[in-house]
Amino acid sequence: MARVAAVIALAALGGGGAAPAVAGGSAAGAPAAASRPEAGGSAAGAPAAVSRPEAGGPPRPPSVSEPPFRSGPPSASLRIGQAAVPDPLVIGGQAVYTVTVTNAGATAAEAVTITGTLDEHVAPGPLPDGCDLDGRTITCGGPALTIPAGRSVTRSFPVVIDPGLSDGTALTSRAEVSAAGAQGDSAQLVTEARAAMADVTITKAATLTAGGAIAYAVTVVNEGRTPATGVTVRHPAAGGATIADRPPECPGAGPALVCPLGTLAPSERRTFMFTLAPDEPGLVRNCATVSADGDEANTANNRSCTSTAVQRARAAAPDATPAPDEPAPAAEPSEEKGAARSEPRHEPRDAAPGERAGRHEPRSAAHDRAPRAEQLEGRRPLPMTGVSIWMLGLGTAVLLAIGLLVRYFSRRDRASGIP
Template sequence: MARVATVITLAALGGGAAAPAEAGGFDAGRSPFTSGSPSMGGPPSGGGPAARSGPAVAGLRIAQSVVPDPLLIGRPAVHTVTVTNVGEATAEAVTITGALDEHVSPGPLPDGCDLTGRTITCGGPALRIPAGRSVTRSFPVVIDSGLSDGTALTSRAEVTASGAQGDSSQLVTETRAAGADVTITKAATLTAGGAIAYAVTVVNEGLTPATGVTVRHPAGGRAAIADRPAECPGVGPSLVCPLGTLAPRESRTFMFTLAPGEPGPVENCATVSAESDEANTTNNRACTSTAIEPQRAPAPDGAPSPDEATPAGKPSEKNRARPGHEPRHAAPGEQAEPHEHRAAERKRDRERDRAPRAQRLDDGRPLPMTGVSVWMLGLGTAVLLAIGLLVRYFSRRDRVSGMP
């Protein structure tokens, strides 16, 4: 009898656990939009995989996310839906449907998506997702500015496909009052003198005033602050700049100069903070890196540069300083050395070229003779006399012999 009671008890427990799945209902403590529910194509309950007896099928899973999280009241956000095919076959004609909360307004939709009321539909017959692949759709939204802090916003999404297991999900996100949001940017410029000029800009991008705004900027490395702005009083290797309160959309810009201590990269970061609550702190830091090149040593005064040629005929400083290079005149009775003799000749030639022409013609040297020389004239005269005597001799001999 006890054995029969045990069998009846096990049968009752097994039937009670399977009844909701067979009827297609949901557990009372489980949301109908939770991913992986049995009615929406989730994996069957049980410890081991079921034996496959048919062809491979596609299996889809859908997930949602928002940025920022929590959502900021009255501020924009980005809603993203991701569908993944966890099956073994390609999912055909995939359709993604999303229903936004009534306090969320959608912005421009991506290609292939349509808006009907507050429902967004993407995909259709043309959308295919191969096995093991994912498809993501993101679109901007704006949160209602009339909400109170801590309001819960709910969005639902569902995916279906032809001949595939679908899925659905529900995302609940709380809202937060949008406060101040200070941002900082920095620009660096290398000056002609080798210093670095910085321009720092701080803006309150939030919807409420930012109080107690302070900028901090270390010099970094061996660099020193050469020009300290009025917004950053004090001394030392770092800047501390109390800017006070910034109204929404208000900005402050100040500049300062940094003198690098040695060649190489100069890297530093500026940070901004506020005493009031900030909606976003990821934009509170700005960094720059500036390369400093080594400078060339200046050339000594009076020394010619490598590109400057020494004038012709003018000895360089090196040759002029060499002993024995200057020409020396020979003493009386002393024969000048060939090098000194040539130097003396060149000096006399330069002096003669600079002298007037009349003085050059009468400088004590014998003038060279032009035309025919005297000995040539004497030789010609003797030849002519000899020829005349021969002619006369032969003429007289012919007359004596009776020749006409």
């Protein structure tokens, strides 16, 4: 019995998974179980679970219309520019193309490559170190070229312009720069090719001399690339001034100058001087001009003017020293003290009895002038007429007083009986 009970218990434990189905009233393998999913579950292949992710699941992928977000260190930014000297270019002449690359970014640009393409009418010359030529394309830099942030690099390329070009031909050159992990740049330069011309210039300087004349220095230079022929300097007359010192470069006569200098080679210089004598004081302004045969590259520098102030010369002071053969002039007495300083005239007088008649000898001038000098130091002497009247009145009073005294004493003596 014990074994039968154990077998029954094992059979009950082994079929426990199907017991609920039997209890639910459905046969094993009925489709009702498949059509009704369990709570929280889903039917096989249902799309609802895919379109609605559970909370805390992975983020939704970005849509196509939204730009992706980049994060990382700032990159380098390169800028390129070109220039040509001279500008305009001279047909058949030499020129220099200059390319400048600047790093405007925040980090250094590494492995920088500079590429330039020349016009078909421009032939390259010797290239700088680190540059290669392939046809008309010049390449410089590479892995060895690094440009720090805020710094610039310059490369210059000598070239020769085609001598068979027509005047005014436009020449185009292109340049570009690139670097690993940096923003590149490109540029285009269009220059004009002109026929070679002479360019004569003139400068004039003025210096005022001690005698009131004006010394001028005139300098003429050919700054063009070809010889200047028929170079002539002209200096017109300035008012009534005359040429005091005419240079040999300016033959002829008269107040104007015409100076034929002939031919001047490129960079040749000529200087000559002349002196102008003004006829009256004042501001003396004049201009000198230069010209040459044919057309010039620049005619604005063919004239030079100066302004010089001339003052009136001061009269020389007369020499007060008398000549050896001329007598010294006599000193004239002043108006105020002329009467007091004039010498008295001595008239001859008759000889007294017992005195030998002869010429009256005046006293020495020093003896006569000494009392007068002492008198004049204090005050001016009274006029002679006033002195005479004063002395006459005083003498009359004295005589009257003496007479009265004599009369008084005479009466007194008579009264006393004195004989």
